[in-house]
Every structure is written in structure tokens, then in C-alpha cells.
Amino acid sequence: MKLPNKYYDILKWIVLIVMPASAVLVEHLGNILGWQYTDMTVQIxxxxxxxxxxxxxxxxxxxxxxxxx
Structure with missing residues (x-):
């Protein structure tokens, strides 16, 4: 199965930009606000x-x- 370029580009952007940025955001907000399971969430x-x-x-x-x- 070949993935159309449009979908590949969207997934690539999500994997390279959005998900790492989300992990950093959750880590910092979780530590600042004292959220439980912050480290586990970031690892997942x-x-x-x-x-x-x-x-x-x-x-x-x-x-x-x-x-x-």
C-alpha cells in the first residue's frame, strides 16, 4: 500500500514537529503545575x-x- 504524498507530508509534520513539541509542553507544564504521572505521559x-x-x-x-x- 502506498500512502499519498499529502498524507505522508502531514504525518511527517506531526511526527517531526507536533509530537516532540507536545511532549516538551506536557513535561514543563506538568512539572510547573505538579501534575501526577507527567514523566510517564511524556515517555509514552x-x-x-x-x-x-x-x-x-x-x-x-x-x-x-x-x-x-
Missing amino acids: VNAFTVFLGVTLGLSNINYKNGGEE
């Missing part, structure tokens, strides 16, 4: 970001190599 967001980044990277490699998967 970062783990999901890495997963999506690797998935998009592999998709990009397959696309450049002319692969179908």
Missing part, C-alpha cells in the same frame, strides 16, 4: 513518536526503492 508520547518516525522512515525507504510494502 516519546515512545509513540519514535515508533511513528521509524515506520515513516521505513515507508520512505521502501518508496524510494520502488517497493510495494
Whole structure:
């Protein structure tokens, strides 16, 4: 399955910009406001970001190599 460029670009922007910025925002607000489970939440967001980044990277490699998967 090939992902249309428009969707790939949107997902790439979310993974590279929005999710890391969200993790930093949650970390700082959580520490300032004393939110419970701030560190755990940030770790989950970062783990999901890495997963999506690797998935998009592999998709990009397959696309450049002319692969179908």
C-alpha cells in the first residue's frame, strides 16, 4: 500500500514537529503545575513518536526503492 504524498507530508509534520513539541509542553507544564504521572505521559508520547518516525522512515525507504510494502 502506498500512502499519498499529502498524507505522508502531514504525518511527517506531526511526527517531526507536533509530537516532540507536545511532549516538551506536557513535561514543563506538568512539572510547573505538579501534575501526577507527567514523566510517564511524556515517555509514552516519546515512545509513540519514535515508533511513528521509524515506520515513516521505513515507508520512505521502501518508496524510494520502488517497493510495494
